[in-house]
Amino acid sequence: MVEPTTPVVVAARRTPIAVKGGALAHLTAVDLATPALRACLEDLAQPGDVVLGNCMGPGGNLARVAALAAGLDVTVPGMTIDRQCGSGLAAIITAAEPIRAGDDRPRLAGGVESCSTAPTRIADGVAYARAPFAPSGHPDPDMVRAAQDLAVHDGITRERQDAYAARSHERAVHTRASGGFAAELVPLETDDTGPRARIPAMLGRFPALFPDAADGGTLTAGNSCRDSDGAAAVALVPAAGRGDRPGLALIATATVGCDPALPGLGPVPAVEQLMKRAGRDLGDVAAIEIVEAFAAQALAALTRLGVADDDPRVCADGGALALGHPWGASGAVSVVRLFSRLVRAGAPAGTLGLATAAVGGGLGVAALFEVVR
Template sequence: MRSSVATVIAARRTPIATVGQRLSAFSVDELAAASLEATLADARLALGADLPLGDVILGNCMGPGGNTARVASLAAGIDVSVPGMTLDRQCGSGLAAIVVAAEQIAAGSRSMRLAGGAESASTAPTRIAPGGAYARAAFAPNGYSDPDMGPAAESLAALRDISRQAQDEYARRSHSRAVAARDAGRFVDELVPLAGFSTDDGPRGMSAAMLARFAPVFADPASGTVTAGNSSRVSDGAASVALVPDTERGSAPGLELVGSATVGCDPSTPGLGPVFAIEALLEQTGVSLDDVDAIEIVEAFAAQALAVLREVGLASAGGVDDRVCTDGGALALGHPWGASGAVSVVRLFSRLVRAGRPAGSLGLATAAIGGGMGVAALFRVVR
């Protein structure tokens, strides 16, 4: 049996809400189910047929345990015969789930896959172990540096000489672009309304003066540069895509997966993971960044995003390449950890497929991962 290329033919996401706010009553399973149901309906409409569904794969970081993908699948009304699998690659989980689904198709499956991620920080449980509660599991064992992502971003800013002004300007860019995209209706077709909520609650007009008021939160105020204003907000949300083999796509337009790379790096600088993933992916595919039309990076922190973008030649003292997060990113929209990588692919689908970009246009999605890893995936428009 020859291998098939996997193509994303539908992509939807819920609104993204700050922890404890508009989506705080929804469990991670409920958020995921809403996204899955809408994505599956879109896929069947695009195909004009009911292609069998072979698996549901979701990323999740901090949920209640168990198998979120299976619970959400059943909650979405998907038949009991369809299995589900949940994976954890931290902030790269949603993108990793899509890659795994594509690999299943490449291995010979002729059925559809639903893949993505979900996170409900509002309902995430407190973890208890002998000796008391703890915030998270270790990203690395004893003997390795294991920083939380905020302090890691602060260290990276110092290591790469990324100023507070540069970080604030990047955050302002993300917010202004997201506000413009929202006001122009560019998010409407990708969003799944929930309980009357149909917009993200994060994007807002942010001036340099407003951002300057935020105090550093991970270092001494006199020397720190990473603030709540230039960091993404902990958030609730879900995103999913439908992938089908090229042999079953028919005339449905979509994003064909060209290649992907997941790599490890020094756990002390986890934010640099996308640099090595992008380099590996470009070498694997023979593509240059100059050939890529749309780029989505999970903007966990302005310092982290700028460090990556500068390293790969997409940012400099003169500014950030216009192809990067053109409609804003996680700094404005929010960062639902397990979902954010999948949100990046939903955004590529809107920017390239929904926007009518020609066949052959390329899109890149990438994310940094706690513990020192990076994931990147390259997609091509097919029509």
């Protein structure tokens, strides 16, 4: 049920996504976020806030800096939040809360990551790649090792992972070639650089990342995402104030914790809780966007949710395995993709879309959207 205060996404844009050290490496997180925010401002009143997700940036309040850089009034505050790989989706959920509570001002929300300019962090004179996902006494695997462990845990074969990765690239290559990403992209110096037509034929040549694993090592660079640079943003308004603009009504959300040893399973309890709250069934959902950090992780979560490996609803234009994974932005990229797949493509009112992500440390974030026209 879409109430007058239901938050509705009425604009959704993203930058191209490029591999770390690639075509966007000279741009900072603020440089990436600013054009995505500007692109969502058309025909909007002055927003009440800007909320951005970010994982590994320079610190400080990136959302505030990007809001000012985008030309917003100095009275618009800005908040930067960190839920690791779920940050972009969490930012959208957070920005929607005041609207649902009755604040009728628009919000801008999304996520950004410049992996290329992420600072080196040092503690006690020693550089480290990331902060802990969990405290001492709890499992704290990095996400790559955790995905390999999940492949062993669930018996997900190399062939199955490679087949899933191949589909992601094939779908993204087709969509890019047909101009299917054009309406959502803000112009920068490049197009998406991740999708590669040759990858499906090359997947069998990639060496195992963990040959010491119990299954001989099924995770490879080919069936894993690439760390990437990019940003995505959406504009949210209350349903009563959207006028005749079509959009995606945010009808339910869920954020949950799970075993930090197997963080890739986070979407499972999140989606289950989400569907229970919404009184819906996953079979009712027309479009699913899961952050494909690793083929093994996506397959483990989807299988538990009763979704087939090749279900056409899942990342129908390719996902992070092909496009890349700008950590703090990827959850927001999923919402931009749902907007294109459903709103821009003319799906009828009432059509449902799902976005979900797994998070380091053992979390899952999920949001259910409904097309309004």
